Every structure is written in structure tokens, then in C-alpha cells.
Amino acid sequence: MNRDETQNRTVEMAFEVGKSKPGRSKPVDIFSLLFLILVSNLLWRSDAIGSSSTSSSSSSVVHTNNWAVLVCTSRFWFNYRHMANTLSLYRTVKRLGIPDERIILMLADDMACNARNKYPAQVFNNENHHLNLYGDNVEIQGAADNGRHLPGCYSFLSVHSPGVLAIGSSMKGENSYSHHLDSDVGVSVVDRFTFYTLAFFEKLNMYNSASLISLFNSYNPSMLMSTAYYRTDLYQRSLDKVPVTNFFGSVMETIHADSAYRGFSVNGSRVAQIKMVHQADSPADRRTLIDGTLQDQISGLNSKERDVGHCPMSSLLNKLNDIEDVDTLVNYGLIIMISMVTITTWLSR
Amino acid sequence: MAQKKLFWVWVTASLLFRLLLIYFPKNLNLGSRPEVATPLTSLRRLAEGYWLKQSSMSPYAGSMYHGSPLLLSTLGPLTVKRIKGQPSHLICSLLFVIADFVTAMLIRATGQNLQLAYRQSLKALKVATSEILSAGDIAALIYLWNPLTVVTCVGYSTSPIENLMIVLTLYGACSRLAPLAAFGWVISMHLSLYPAVLIIPVILLVGYGPDAPPRKLFLKGNFGTDGNDPSNLSCYQGNEVTTHKMLPIRPFLWKPVLHFIFWAFIWSVHVLVLCSISLKQYGGLWEMLKRTHGFILTVEDLSPNIGVLWYFFAEVFNFFTGFFLMVFHVNILFMILPLAVRLNHRPCFLAFAYILISSMLKSYPSVGDSALYLGLLGLFINELADMQFSFFLFCGYIGVSLLSPVMHNLWIWRGTGNANFYFATGIAYACLQIILVVESIGAMLNHDRTLRKKSTECP
Numbered sequence: 001m002n003r004d005e006t007q008n009r010t011v012e013m014a015f016e017v018g019k020s021k022p023g024r025s026k027p028v029d030i031f032s033l034l035f036l037i038l039v040s041n042l043l044w045r046s047d048a049i050g051s052s053s054t055s056s057s058s059s060s061v062v063h064t065n066n067w068a069v070l071v072c073t074s075r076f077w078f079n080y081r082h083m084a085n086t087l088s089l090y091r092t093v094k095r096l097g098i099p100d101e102r103i104i105l106m107l108a109d110d111m112a113c114n115a116r117n118k119y120p121a122q123v124f125n126n127e128n129h130h131l132n133l134y135g136d137n138v139e140i141q142g143a144a145d146n147g148r149h150l151p152g153c154y155s156f157l158s159v160h161s162p163g164v165l166a167i168g169s170s171m172k173g174e175n176s177y178s179h180h181l182d183s184d185v186g187v188s189v190v191d192r193f194t195f196y197t198l199a200f201f202e203k204l205n206m207y208n209s210a211s212l213i214s215l216f217n218s219y220n221p222s223m224l225m226s227t228a229y230y231r232t233d234l235y236q237r238s239l240d241k242v243p244v245t246n247f248f249g250s251v252m253e254t255i256h257a258d259s260a261y262r263g264f265s266v267n268g269s270r271v272a273q274i275k276m277v278h279q280a281d282s283p284a285d286r287r288t289l290i291d292g293t294l295q296d297q298i299s300g301l302n303s304k305e306r307d308v309g310h311c312p313m314s315s316l317l318n319k320l321n322d323i324e325d326v327d328t329l330v331n332y333g334l335i336i337m338i339s340m341v342t343i344t345t346w347l348s349r
Numbered sequence: 350m351a352q353k354k355l356f357w358v359w360v361t362a363s364l365l366f367r368l369l370l371i372y373f374p375k376n377l378n379l380g381s382r383p384e385v386a387t388p389l390t391s392l393r394r395l396a397e398g399y400w401l402k403q404s405s406m407s408p409y410a411g412s413m414y415h416g417s418p419l420l421l422s423t424l425g426p427l428t429v430k431r432i433k434g435q436p437s438h439l440i441c442s443l444l445f446v447i448a449d450f451v452t453a454m455l456i457r458a459t460g461q462n463l464q465l466a467y468r469q470s471l472k473a474l475k476v477a478t479s480e481i482l483s484a485g486d487i488a489a490l491i492y493l494w495n496p497l498t499v500v501t502c503v504g505y506s507t508s509p510i511e512n513l514m515i516v517l518t519l520y521g522a523c524s525r526l527a528p529l530a531a532f533g534w535v536i537s538m539h540l541s542l543y544p545a546v547l548i549i550p551v552i553l554l555v556g557y558g559p560d561a562p563p564r565k566l567f568l569k570g571n572f573g574t575d576g577n578d579p580s581n582l583s584c585y586q587g588n589e590v591t592t593h594k595m596l597p598i599r600p601f602l603w604k605p606v607l608h609f610i611f612w613a614f615i616w617s618v619h620v621l622v623l624c625s626i627s628l629k630q631y632g633g634l635w636e637m638l639k640r641t642h643g644f645i646l647t648v649e650d651l652s653p654n655i656g657v658l659w660y661f662f663a664e665v666f667n668f669f670t671g672f673f674l675m676v677f678h679v680n681i682l683f684m685i686l687p688l689a690v691r692l693n694h695r696p697c698f699l700a701f702a703y704i705l706i707s708s709m710l711k712s713y714p715s716v717g718d719s720a721l722y723l724g725l726l727g728l729f730i731n732e733l734a735d736m737q738f739s740f741f742l743f744c745g746y747i748g749v750s751l752l753s754p755v756m757h758n759l760w761i762w763r764g765t766g767n768a769n770f771y772f773a774t775g776i777a778y779a780c781l782q783i784i785l786v787v788e789s790i791g792a793m794l795n796h797d798r799t800l801r802k803k804s805t806e807c808p
Contacts, residue, residue, distance in 0.1 A: 330623055334419060344612070345521075
């Protein structure tokens with residue numbers, strides 16, 4: 001009895017709040033969601049050796065190695081809708097093909113198992129409760145909270161690196177509003193921006209080629225009650241040619257290999273390594289094993305280029321470059337130092 | 350003789366106790382406690398850094414290891430060796446036990462040095478020497494039996510090596526062995542940045558010699574060693590002093606100081622050359638400085654420890670981190686000059702005060718630092734006999750040592766507490782250290798005043 005009473009009171013209060021002033025969500029977390037998805041796509045697709053911002057030529061198999069980083073920075077029960085936003089987008093990117101191994105989902109608080117949740121282990125983003133965002137397909141491996149604030153660097157206005165497409169739910173000075181209040185759960189369950197984003201994505205599947213410009217055009221400022229803003233000055237390609245699944249989806253390619261798989265073995269000084277080399281000319285991403293000699297050559301080349309002609313120290317170091325085993329040299333140096341200490345101490349008694 | 354035998358019995362017992370804890374069948378998991386292992390001293394991180402180096406990657410990759418590359422070359426191979434049926438990292442733990450033993454012996458030798466100087470100066474001032482405890486033995490035993498030292502030794506932390514280097518510096522300086530003192534100072538500064546402030550007490554030790562009462566007491570000189578007629582000597586409080594013989598005041602010898610500086614230069618060049626050889630493929634010296642000393646100064650890792658910086662910097666806005674970093678580090682530097690001016694006649698005690706202050710305000714403190722200064726506190730047990738609040742501090746240390754793991758458990762593992770619970774023990778710990786430093790310096794100055802009163806009394 002008591003629980004229902006307090007529940008009703010909370011509902012009334014929330015409803016009044018909902019009536020007078022639709023819940024404002026902080027611009028930051030909406031930014032952070034989409035910003036990170038977009039940025040991370042470009043980060044993780046870059047070449048391992050050096051050059052970043054590769055723009056691949058063929059568009060059909062480009063989105064094979066997408067990562068998604070979804071971050072929710074809002075704690076406490078009344079920020080239920082932020083959690084629901086994040087989980088909705090998690091479900092969307094999973095549905096469009098990005099596997100769990102390439103999704104990093106960070107939630108600041110636990111809504112599903114919150115004591116105030118009337119539906120334990122269930123998180124909804126609509127008051128019709130049709131979709132449980134915490135259902136069977138969700139993989140949560142444990143949360144950690146060491147009381148840290150995520151740094152405030154997610155303001156996309158301060159991004160300078162190339163190859164980034166950023167989108168925000170509202171302009172500076174505006175508020176992002178929640179969409180509707182679920183009178184059963186007692187709090188707003190989704191934000192307007194996310195609601196319309198999901199409405200767009202629910203019509204897609206992973207093979208769809210709807211472009212980014214159609215996503216941005218689907219945002220209606222009067223429905224959102226804010227101006228969704230996107231920043232394209234750092235992103236070279238034109239938006240009507242880029243499919244949304246480049247960012248939000250992923251298609252796995254399997255390659256048949258005839259040779260047996262060999263793990264790395266340690267024998268003496270040579271260590272074979274597993275190194276991810278993205279070869280720009282091959283159409284598909286491949287993981288190759290290269291052994292230590294190649295790595296030594298590469299690093300030797302790099303260091304030689306760097307050291308040449310700076311100071312006499314570098315010429316000495318170049319000579320020492322020829323000596324392969326650095327460790328024994330350092331050990332000898334330590335032994336020499338300690339013996340010198342003992343000798344000089346003995347002499348100065 | 351019986352006392353000496355008892356001393357060695359206790360020393361052996363403490364080493365056996367450590368071995369017992371190393372071979373304890375149940376995993377004590379001390380290496381994962383934040384009080385024991387910090388990002389700078391954790392042996393697990395060293396093992397990780399060594400593995401990275403062996404895989405031809407920079408040992409500082411991934412922000413795991415933040416220590417010296419020399420430590421990596423010495424301790425790294427030892428972390429990999431596994432003997433069947435023995436606990437993990439056995440050789441490293443044995444090495445730390447040996448380091449603890451050597452540290453205790455060096456503390457004892459320093460204590461004997463200080464005590465000899467103390468007796469000589471008391472004799473020179475013609476002050477009756479009451480019962481003087483053997484400070485060196487007591488300090489060594491305090492160091493070995495302190496639970497915090499035992500936990501540090503057994504808990505897979507590299508603090509015993511840092512403590513050994515600091516004590517080596519003090520021992521070398523007290524015995525006026527310039528190469529040894531320089532070596533200890535350079536290595537301890539290389540391993541953790543803060544012992545750099547010890548240069549001032551070390552130079553004072555090497556120049557003036559061990560601790561002694563204030564120099565102006567010797568100047569009062571109304572005592573002759575040649576047994577003059579007492580009626581000729583004046584017993585006035587110091588206005589009129591008629592002396593037949595001026596006792597030699599301790600002069601500041603520049604030659605040992607220059608030797609010290611010379612050897613410090615040699616050792617630091619040697620260390621820097623070795624480090625640059627070790628890291629020539631991974632960015633060289635600048636990378637090392639950025640990742641070790643830069644990491645210490647910029648406080649990048651905010652995981653909880655018994656200090657006060659992590660909680661503070663978790664809340665500070667990015668715009669202000671630089672300012673507050675400067676405030677915290679300058680806090681240590683501000684205390685150096687006034688203390689040096691006030692306590693320049695007691696350089697060993699000055700070193701103790703510096704170690705205490707830096708272990709309170711450093712970026713990543715651990716109980717290993719407190720183990721060191723509590724051991725050094727025992728060296729001054731004769732002078733600090735009248736220290737106030739000693740019982741309160743003793744109980745406080747025990748209380749904090751017990752509560753801190755409990756609060757950590759409540760916060761991280763059970764989730765019924767929050768960061769404030771754990772930070773409260775951190776604040777209490779800092780308060781205890783502040784009280785300790787203030788009271789010990791006060792007690793030492795009181796002791797000097799008592800000596801002055803006693804020395805100017807008429808016989």
C-alpha cells in the first residue's frame with residue numbers, strides 16, 4: 001500500500017513537472033553519444049602503421065571494422081532517459097551489424113536494477129513498453145565507477161582533427177528536451193532527439209544505403225524543439241554520398257585461408273609478434289602475422305631517420321645501434337656502476 | 350652483550366616472519382591493495398612493462414609502467430622466473446627481504462654515528478649524560494617490525510628498494526662517504542622524484558657532520574677543557590663571557606661537499622646514459638622523463654590511494670588542474686627553506702622532516718613511505734622523548750591502518766559505501782602525519798632549549 005502511495009505521489013510530481021517544463025537534458029551527454037560513435041568510427045579505421053584519415057575508395061565494403069563507443073554520463077534515477085537513449089542506440093548499432101566485441105558501452109548508473117525501478121531488469125524507451133532495452137541480446141560485463149568525472153572534452157566545438165563528423169542535438173544556448181513521460185515508470189523515458197533518430201533507424205537494416213544527409217534532413221526543428229546541428233568542416237566527403245551504415249553498422253567479411261593458424265612462439269631473442277597491419281590496397285581487412293625481423297627493420301629505419309645529424313651523442317648511439325642486445329649492455333653498465341661505488345667508497349674511508 | 354644478542358634475535362625473527370608471510374599458503378593479495386602498491390611501485394606493473402619491452406614495444410606503452418628502465422632491467426627478468434611449487438615472484442620477494450635487512454643495518458650504523466656525535470657534543474658542553482638509549486638498534490628494530498614495512502616488503506611493491514637508496518644516502522652523508530651518498534641520492538631521485546629535496550640535508554651533513562646542538566651553545570664557551578679555576582669563569586647567562594679557550598666550532602668543510610657534487614654528477618651522467626641506451630628505440634630520454642617524472646608531477650592516474658590528491662583532482666575542472674598541481678607541489682617546496690634555516694644544525698633530523706612532508710604531499714603515497722620515516726623517527730628517540738601526543742599518534746596510525754582497507758572494501762567491493770568513506774581515512778592519515786611532523790619538530794627544538802638551559806647552568 002505504502003509503495004503505491006509514494007509511487008502515485010512521485011508520478012503526480014513528475015507529471016506536474018512534465019506538464020510545466022519538459023525535462024531538459026544536458027546537451028553534453030547527447031553530444032557525447034553521437035560524437036563518439038562518429039569519431040570512433042574514423043579512429044579505428046585508420047592505418048596501423050602511420051597515415052591516418054584514409055579514405056577508402058570502394059564504398060560497399062568500407063564499413064567492415066567499425067567500432068562504437070557509447071557513453072552515458074548522467075547518473076541517478078531521474079536521468080533514466082539518458083540511459084534509455086544510450087541503450088537504444090546500442091540496440092540500433094547491434095542491429096545494424098556491429099558485434100559486441102567492437103562496442104564499448106559505458107553507463108554511469110544502473111537503471112535496470114535500481115531500487116526505484118518498478119520493472120526490475122527492464123529498461124524501456126517508450127511508454128508502450130514494447131521494447132525491453134535490457135533484453136536477451138544485451139551483453140553487460142560489469143560496471144566500474146571509481147568516482148571519476150569524465151573530462152569535459154566531449155564538447156565538439158573543440159575538435160580539430162580531420163576526418164570527424166560531429167552532430168549535436170541542440171545549438172549552443174538551447175536545451176534538449178525529453179520526448180514523453182512514462183507515467184508507469186515515473187520518469188521521462190526518451191529524449192526527442194533520440195526518439196526521432198531511432199524512428200529513422202528503425203526503418204533501416206544493415207544493407208540499406210540511406211545517406212547521412214537523409215538522417216540530418218529527418219530532424220524537424222519544430223518537433224525536436226531545438227535545432228539539431230551538425231558540423232562538417234572537418235569531414236571531407238559529401239554527406240549525400242556517405243551511407244549511415246558506414247558509421248552505425250558493420251558487415252563482417254569472412255576470408256578463407258588455406259594455411260594453418262600459427263600462434264607466436266618465444267625462442268631465444270626472436271619473438272614473433274601478432275601485428276595488425278591494414279594494407280591500404282587490399283579490399284578486405286586482414287590480420288597478418290609478421291615476425292620480429294620485419295619489426296626490427298621498421299623500427300631501426302625509423303630510429304636511424306630520427307637520429308641522423310643532431311649531435312655527437314646520436315652518432316655514438318648509432319654505433320651502439322649495431323649492438324643488438326641492449327639488455328646485456330645495460331646490465332653491464334649497472335654492474336660497472338655498483339662496483340665503482342664500492343671501490344670509491346672503500347678508498348675514501 | 351646480552352642486549353646485542355637480543356637485538357640479533359629480534360632481527361632474525363623479523364626476517365623469518367617475512368619469509369613466513371611470503372610462503373603463506375593462502376593468497377594474501379597485498380599487491381592489489383591501493384595502500385601498498387601504487388602506479389609507481391607496483392611489481393605487477395613492472396612485470397607488465399618488462400613483457401612489453403620483451404615484445405619490442407615501449408615499456409611505457411599503455412600507461413602501465415611508470416618506473417625507471419634500470420629497475421626494469423634488474424627486476425624484470427626476476428619477475429618472469431617461475432619455480433615450480435613456489436609462490437609467484439619468489440625471487441623478487443627475497444630480494445626485497447634482503448633490501449629490508451640492509452636498510453635496517455644502515456639505519457643502525459647511522460644511529461651509532463649520530464649517537465657518537467651526540468655523546469661527544471654533550472661532553473663538550475659538560476652536560477650530564479643521563480640514560481641514553483641505543484638509538485640505532487631501536488630504530489632498526491622499529492623499521493623491521495613495523496607492520497607497514499612488513500606489508501610493503503611482502504606486498505610486491507618496489508618501495509623497499511627506494512627506501513634502501515634513501516637510507517644509503519643518509520648513511521653515506523653521516524659517515525662523510527661522498528661517493529656513496531652521491532650514488533644513493535642520484536638513484537633515489539631517479540626512482541622517485543621527491544628525494545631530490547634531500548640534497549640540502551645531505552650537503553649540510555657532509556659539510557658540518559652529524560647532528561649536534563646549536564652552534565651558538567659552543568660559542569658560549571664558559572667551559573675550558575683544561576680545568577681552570579671555577580671562580581674565574583663567569584656563570585652569567587651569556588652577556589659576559591670570559592673564556593680562556595674557545596672551543597672549536599664545527600666549521601663548514603667545502604672539500605667533502607665538492608666531492609659530493611662531483612660524484613653526483615658522475616653517477617647522474619652514468620644513469621642517464623644507461624637509460625638512453627635502454628630506451629633508444631622507444632623515444633629516448635625525453636620519453637622516459639615524460640613518463641616517469643612527468644607522470645609523478647602531472648598526477649595523471651587518479652586511482653584511489655592513501656593520499657589526498659586523487660580525490661581533489663577528480664573534481665577539479667580541466668582549466669584549473671595546472672594551477673592546483675603547482676599549488677600542491679610548491680607546498681612541499683615552500684617548507685624546505687624555513688626548515689633548513691631553523692634546523693641546519695641537525696641535518697639528519699631535517700632529512701627526516703623532509704621525508705615526512707614529501708610522503709604526505711606526494712602524488713602517489715603508500716605505506717612504504719611511512720615505513721621509512723617511522724623507522725627514521727626511532728633514530729631521534731633520545732631527543733624526542735618528551736614528544737606530546739605520542740600515544741594519540743600511535744593509536745591513530747593503528748586505527749587508520751585498520752579502517753582504510755575496511756572502507757576500501759565497503760566502497761569498491763560491497764558498494765554500500767562511496768569514495769568519501771575511503772577519503773575520510775586518507776584525510777585522517779594526512780592529519781596524523783601533520784601532527785607528527787609538527788610535534789616532532791617542536792620536541793626537537795624544545796630539547797635544544799633544554800640543552801641550552803643545562804649548558805649555561807652553573808655547575
